[in-house]
Amino acid sequence: MIELKDIRKTYIMGETEVHALNGVSLNIDDGEFVAVIGPSGSGKSTLMNIIGCLDIADEGTYKLDGNNVNSLSEYELGVVRNKKVGFIFQQFNLLPKLTAFENVELPLIYQGLHLGERKKRAEECLNKVGLGDRMDHKPTELSGGQQQRVAIARALATEPTLILADEPTGNLDTKSGKEIMQMLVDLNKEGKGIVLITHDQWVANQADEQIKIVDGKIAVHKDKRRAAK
């Protein structure tokens, strides 16, 4: 359960202040699939970074599963990123010197799990994204779609309740993009909450809810399910 209330975030760029988020209030229930769309510079990435605890809001309150994130220590934020959230990035953000298996294993290493458990979970996740036979390949030896699938496996490895995807199809061809989207839709059906950032309307249409952000504010909030009712 994500509860955002009047979230503001301002960046200083030279001498001008940029209000990336200018009073965003939003609730997302567990297991929901929400797409955040908006033009570049609208603040949608900032929103995702705040939800994912990569960044802290200047003002407003953010409660994640009832805990006030503003009052969490640096260590606790690290635990949240590790256990509650799985990130998927536009540039995949895999570590180039590690194999697919090692990349997926990494968040589990930071959890302090022992080798047997890490191996079991990493293999499970890689099999789930269909890369069971590519585990020993380095990212450079994989196609873009495959790399993004490794990233999804990595996001799933710690069994988080929420997946945050920042333009996951942005660097992929249409076919791979569709495959990745299908994978996210399937994950949502299995109960994972997904917050997805995109500027692609087709991608956004896969989600249950669409939130359009313009100039740091929520402009439109569409709910497919409510509309269907």
Added chain:
Amino acid sequence: MKFSQALKMAFMSLKGNKMRSFLTMLGIIIGVLAVTLLISIVQGATSELTGQVEDLGSNLLISQITSPKDVYLTIDDVEELEGVGGVDIVAASKSSNATAKAGTENEIATIEGVTEKYDVIMKLDMLNGRFFASMDVEAKTQNAVIGHELAMDLYGTTNCVGNSINVKGKDFTVIGVLEEADSMITTTDNTVFIPLLTYQRMFNDKQLGAIYVSAASPDAVDMAEETIEEFMLKELGDEDYYNVINQSAILEVMDKMLGIMTSLLTGIAAISLVVGGIGIMNIMLVSVSERTREIGIRKAIGAQKGDIMTQFLIESVVLSVAGGLIGLGLGIVGLMIFEQLMNLDLALTFGTAVLAIGFSAGVGIVFGIYPANKAANLKPIDALRYE
């Protein structure tokens, strides 16, 4: 995160940059090599020199005489000292350089006229034949005792007792050959010893060059020194005409000098280790900024500050300790080579090895902390956005 995992990560990252890792280590390698070589060589030389001086006997006192021609001592004067005032036995000598010939060979040698107890006081060992008896000195015989190297040069063998040797046109019979001297302080290898009175007659020289006195016991050295000072002043009449050298005083001065040299060289070597450490810090800082994005990714998937800190700190410690071990290995090889070249007994002591490795690990930690801390304190979002 477990320590073994952090260690594995550090090794992987260093392996991924082999050339850079090696060049970074080079500073520490050279530093540790310098520390081990310098300390071991100075320690080896110190014990060697100390041993040699002790071999000469800490009971030994030497008085060098520099009086004008008409002020001189006789052997009889000197022998009066024996058994008096802490003095045990006494010897005297006078030397100059001359050509020694045997057959067609000739060599410039030190010609030294000595009394019969010279060999006892100076602890000379005979290889062949005998040293002088009192009869040789009193009767001014034409007998000679020669050094090891001179025997080899003139005769090609040390079995030359009974052969004749010509010094300044006078023929002498070789009655003894000395063992090879392994001292760095004095050498008898290229010396022709002849009886002192024979020498005085031959060179028409009544002077004594030096007298050698052994004290009755180590405790009697100071007393013997006083006795000689008094005796010399009485006989020669001027303090400027002689000096008295106390062997144990020399030893003390030498110990002090070598101590200063050890700390000086160790200091220089330690400086090179610190320079190596700065090299590590430099490369680690480069590495942190190159890997900013990696740090961001690691933090995004749950790495804690401590995990990042440990990872980078281990990298710098692995670099410095590996460099230290390689340097130590090279140092041991270097010592073996020096041992052969300098004919010294050089051993790397356990203490030196521990010091070198400990110091390099310390350098790794001290110079690794700043870059590691810098990496650990990066904000995840800034690190992720870094291009």
